[in-house]
Amino acid sequence: DAGVIQSPRHEVTEMGQEVTLRCKPISGHNSLFWYRQTMMRGLELLIYFNNNVPIDDSGMPEDRFSAKMPNASFSTLKIQPSEPRDSAVYFCASTLGTSFGEQFFGPGTRLTVL
Amino acid sequence: DQQVKQNSPSLSVQEGRISILNCDYTNSMFDYFLWYKKYPAEGPTFLISISSIKDKNEDGRFTVFLNKSAKHLSLHIVPSQPGDSAVYFCAARDTSGTYKYIFGTGTRLKVLA
Numbered sequence A: 001d002a003g004v005i006q007s008p009r010h011e012v013t014e015m016g017q018e019v020t021l022r023c024k025p026i027s028g029h030n031s032l033f034w035y036r037q038t039m040m041r042g043l044e045l046l047i048y049f050n051n052n053v054p055i056d057d058s059g060m061p062e063d064r065f066s067a068k069m070p071n072a073s074f075s076t077l078k079i080q081p082s083e084p085r086d087s088a089v090y091f092c093a094s095t096l097g098t099s100f101g102e103q104f105f106g107p108g109t110r111l112t113v114l
Numbered sequence B: 001d002q003q004v005k006q007n008s009p010s011l012s013v014q015e016g017r018i019s020i021l022n023c024d025y026t027n028s029m030f031d032y033f034l035w036y037k038k039y040p041a042e043g044p045t046f047l048i049s050i051s052s053i054k055d056k057n058e059d060g061r062f063t064v065f066l067n068k069s070a071k072h073l074s075l076h077i078v079p080s081q082p083g084d085s086a087v088y089f090c091a092a093r094d095t096s097g098t099y100k101y102i103f104g105t106g107t108r109l110k111v112l113a
Helices: none
Strands: A006-008 A008-011 A019-024 A031-038 A040-051 A054-055 A065-071 A074-079 A090-097 A107-112 B010-014 B017-026 B030-038 B044-050 B058-059 B062-067 B073-077 B086-092 B101-104 B107-112
Touching: A006 A090, A008 A019, A019 A090, A019 A107, A031 A074, A040 A065, A040 A074, A040 B017, A040 B086, A040 B101, A054 A065, A065 B062, A074 A090, A090 B058, B010 B017, B017 B030, B017 B086, B017 B107, B030 B062, B044 B073, B073 B086
Parallel strands: A008 A107, B010 B107
Antiparallel strands: A006 A019, A019 A074, A031 A040, A031 A090, A040 A054, A065 A074, A090 A107, B017 B073, B030 B044, B030 B086, B058 B062, B062 B073, B086 B101, B086 B107
């Protein structure tokens, strides 16, 4: 079985550009999470969805960030406009259920904003 | 404001010895704790977990200890192997709101052959 799939694996862009990160969760999982990893703050939860509905977006840094989950097999995280401080590794994870146990992480997208 | 803290950014241990990774938390509403291991260029993978109703959980070479009064958990790896070299994250489930996991900043373990 395929794990969580993220694309692209690496993204280099210039400040002010729009960036879209993509995620395909494990088939059958109904909860999806977006995290950002930085040295200072570790893994921060940005937003999570349950049954395609956003449940908690309190970790989204600001209005420049938006996330969608149009169906059970696809989600996007968009940054518009991007800034150098957004440079980080972004992970998508999925799991089954709402009370949560083990989450399954994708390989991450390393974003560099110049 | 970090609710889950891993105060040691890195740790080096000799192969065959014990590795002890520590994690402190501040919120008494945390009821479930997990450890994840992360290799470079990969996503974190689940390692072991413990419920707040227990004080110890063991899985092979890995044991997690929970001290609720001190709001402290630790991961013991015995014996340590070079393949254990990775970044280890602890995570705590927050039940005070919408149920989510709060992760620490990670500890990089290096096991020396």
